[in-house]
Amino acid sequence: MINDAVKLKPADKADKDLLAKLEQEAGTQVSLCYQCGKCSAGCPVAFAMDYPPREIIRLLQLNMTETALNSNSIWVCATCETCSERCPRGVEIATLMDSLRREALRRGKKGDNKVAAFNDAFLRTVKMFGRTYEAGILLQHNAVTMQPFKDAGLGLPMVQRGKINILPVRIKGRDQMKKIFARVQEQREEK
Amino acid sequence: MRVAYYPGCSLEGSAIEYGVSTERTAEILGFELVEIDDWNCCGATSGHNTDKLLSIALPARNLAIAEKTGLNVLAPCAACYNRFRNTEHTVRSDSELKAKVEQVIGMEYKAENETYSILNYITQEVGLDKIADKVTKPLKGMKAACYYGCLLVRPEAHTGFDDAEYPQSMDNIVKALGAEAVEWAFKTECCGAALGTSQPEIGQKMIAAVLKNAKDSGAECIVTACPLCMMNLDMRQKSAEKGSGEIFNLPVYYVTELLAIACGDSPERVKVNKHFVEAVSYLKEVSKRAEEIAAKEKQQAEAKAAPAEEVDEEKIQKKIQAFIKSLQKNPDKIAAKLIEDEERAAILTEIVKNDEKKIQKLAELLATDNDKAVKAAEAYVSGELKKREKSKE
Known part of the structure; x- marks a missing residue:
C-alpha cells in the first residue's frame, strides 16, 4: 500500500556530518555494502532484532540514521563480530553498531534498555575501584532496572563457591582511574 | 620464559578456577607469570559500548605498565585479550588517537609489546610437544567440544593466531592431552555474552543453541578459554534447559583445568568442584575409560611383541632353508600360495626359476612375515610385466 511506503528525504549537511562521524569512528564506509545479506544470515541474535544488520546498514545508506539510532537492534547486538568477519565488502558492521550505540547514548536514547543500565553500573565500579565489583554491579543493575530478584537464585551459590567477592577489590592507582574517566569526559565535551 | 600476566577481574572472582588453573599451567609447563603491577579493569564490553576513547585508555x-618491563603480555580472559589486541592495533595505526590515549592515561605507550591468549601462548610459544612430555594421566576416552566463541578469534585482523571460522589451537591442545576433539559446527558461534545478564530471554536461546549443537555432535563435555562463555554455558545451563525444554547435562571445563588434570592434578586442586554443572564425576568416568584403553593397548602391544621374542635365530634359519628348497623344487606350488591369479603366479614361477637372489629373499620373507612375502611376489611380477612391455615397444 502507498501508506506503507518509506518516505526518503535528501541528506542535508547535518545528516552527512553525522554519518561521516559514525563512519570515521568505526573506520568503515556504508556505501561499500551491496546488500548481500551475509551479515544477517550469520548473525546469532538477528532473531531478536527489529532490523537485522543488513537493514541497519541500509537505513544508514538511505539517510534514515534516526531510525537506526532508535532501533533495539543496536542494543541486542552482542558484538560477536561474525558480520564483520564474513562481509565480502569489508564493512565493519560490528564496530558501526558500537558507534551507533554510543551516538544513541550521547543523545540520551537509553529507552528502557537494560544494556545501557548494565554498562553504567559496570563502569561506575571501575571508576571507583579500578576493578569491576561484580556484587555491586548486580545489585545496582537490579535496582535501576527494577528487578530486585533477578539472578537472586545464582547469588548465594556464587558466594558459596567463592566466586564473588562480597567487598570490592581496590587498586592503588584509584586517583589515576578518576583522572582517566574525567579526561575522557573532557574530550567528549570538546567534540 | 617470562611473560607479563594480566589476570583480569573475572579470574579473581567468578572465574577463580581459570585463575588457579592458569597458574598451575604455567608451573607445569615451566613459564613464569609476572603479574602487571596494580592493574585495572579493561573496561570489557561496557567500555566500548559507551566511549571509544575510554575503551582504548583502560x-x-x-x-x-607492562611495556616498561619489556615483556609480552598473557591475558587468559578472552574479553580482556580482545580489548588488549584492539588497543594495540588502534594505537599502532592511529597516531592521533595514540596521542589522546597517552594524554588520558598520563603515560607513554608505544604498543611495542604483544598480548597473547592462553591458546596461542601454549601452542606457539610453549609448544605442543612440551605438553605431551608432561602428561601423566592422558584424558583418553574424553569426547570434548572445543568452544572458542567470538573474542579469541574475531576480528581475525586483530587476533590473527587462529582461523576465525575453523580454529584448531584448542583442539590441538585437547588432543595433546589425550582427549578426542569432536567436530561440531558451533565452535565460534556466540554464547550471547552479556545478554545472559542484561536480556536473559534472548541470551538463553543462544546458550541453548550452542549446548544443543555440542550434544548433537557427540560431545560429552565442552572446553572453553573464556570466563563469560563459562558463565553462560555452565552457570546458566540450568535456565537454558528450562527455556528450551531439553536436558543437556554437559560439564564445561577451562582448557587450563584439563591441562593441569592430565598432568596429574586432582580436579579439586584446580577447583573443578566449584562449577555449577557437576563436572568431577565425568572426569572420574574418563579416568576409568583411560585405564581400560591403556590396558587394552598394552595387551595388544604385548601380543604383537610376544612372538618376536620367542623366535630363535636357529629356527628361522631352518625355515629359510626349507623354503629355499621348496622354491627350487616346486616353485609353482609356492607361487600359487603367494598369488591367487594363475597367470601372475605362472610368471612368478618363471622369475624365481632363474634367480637365486630372489629365491633367497622370498624364503626369508616367507619364514618371517607372510604378508611381506606376498607383497614382494606381487612386486616381482609387476616389475617383470613392465619389463616385457618395454621390450615389446
Missing part, C-alpha cells in the same frame, strides 16, 4: 594503562 587497557592502555595496563599495557603501558
Whole structure:
C-alpha cells in the first residue's frame, strides 16, 4: 500500500556530518555494502532484532540514521563480530553498531534498555575501584532496572563457591582511574 | 620464559578456577607469570559500548605498565585479550588517537609489546610437544567440544593466531592431552555474552543453541578459554534447559583445568568442584575409560611383541632353508600360495626359476612375515610385466 511506503528525504549537511562521524569512528564506509545479506544470515541474535544488520546498514545508506539510532537492534547486538568477519565488502558492521550505540547514548536514547543500565553500573565500579565489583554491579543493575530478584537464585551459590567477592577489590592507582574517566569526559565535551 | 600476566577481574572472582588453573599451567609447563603491577579493569564490553576513547585508555594503562618491563603480555580472559589486541592495533595505526590515549592515561605507550591468549601462548610459544612430555594421566576416552566463541578469534585482523571460522589451537591442545576433539559446527558461534545478564530471554536461546549443537555432535563435555562463555554455558545451563525444554547435562571445563588434570592434578586442586554443572564425576568416568584403553593397548602391544621374542635365530634359519628348497623344487606350488591369479603366479614361477637372489629373499620373507612375502611376489611380477612391455615397444 502507498501508506506503507518509506518516505526518503535528501541528506542535508547535518545528516552527512553525522554519518561521516559514525563512519570515521568505526573506520568503515556504508556505501561499500551491496546488500548481500551475509551479515544477517550469520548473525546469532538477528532473531531478536527489529532490523537485522543488513537493514541497519541500509537505513544508514538511505539517510534514515534516526531510525537506526532508535532501533533495539543496536542494543541486542552482542558484538560477536561474525558480520564483520564474513562481509565480502569489508564493512565493519560490528564496530558501526558500537558507534551507533554510543551516538544513541550521547543523545540520551537509553529507552528502557537494560544494556545501557548494565554498562553504567559496570563502569561506575571501575571508576571507583579500578576493578569491576561484580556484587555491586548486580545489585545496582537490579535496582535501576527494577528487578530486585533477578539472578537472586545464582547469588548465594556464587558466594558459596567463592566466586564473588562480597567487598570490592581496590587498586592503588584509584586517583589515576578518576583522572582517566574525567579526561575522557573532557574530550567528549570538546567534540 | 617470562611473560607479563594480566589476570583480569573475572579470574579473581567468578572465574577463580581459570585463575588457579592458569597458574598451575604455567608451573607445569615451566613459564613464569609476572603479574602487571596494580592493574585495572579493561573496561570489557561496557567500555566500548559507551566511549571509544575510554575503551582504548583502560587497557592502555595496563599495557603501558607492562611495556616498561619489556615483556609480552598473557591475558587468559578472552574479553580482556580482545580489548588488549584492539588497543594495540588502534594505537599502532592511529597516531592521533595514540596521542589522546597517552594524554588520558598520563603515560607513554608505544604498543611495542604483544598480548597473547592462553591458546596461542601454549601452542606457539610453549609448544605442543612440551605438553605431551608432561602428561601423566592422558584424558583418553574424553569426547570434548572445543568452544572458542567470538573474542579469541574475531576480528581475525586483530587476533590473527587462529582461523576465525575453523580454529584448531584448542583442539590441538585437547588432543595433546589425550582427549578426542569432536567436530561440531558451533565452535565460534556466540554464547550471547552479556545478554545472559542484561536480556536473559534472548541470551538463553543462544546458550541453548550452542549446548544443543555440542550434544548433537557427540560431545560429552565442552572446553572453553573464556570466563563469560563459562558463565553462560555452565552457570546458566540450568535456565537454558528450562527455556528450551531439553536436558543437556554437559560439564564445561577451562582448557587450563584439563591441562593441569592430565598432568596429574586432582580436579579439586584446580577447583573443578566449584562449577555449577557437576563436572568431577565425568572426569572420574574418563579416568576409568583411560585405564581400560591403556590396558587394552598394552595387551595388544604385548601380543604383537610376544612372538618376536620367542623366535630363535636357529629356527628361522631352518625355515629359510626349507623354503629355499621348496622354491627350487616346486616353485609353482609356492607361487600359487603367494598369488591367487594363475597367470601372475605362472610368471612368478618363471622369475624365481632363474634367480637365486630372489629365491633367497622370498624364503626369508616367507619364514618371517607372510604378508611381506606376498607383497614382494606381487612386486616381482609387476616389475617383470613392465619389463616385457618395454621390450615389446
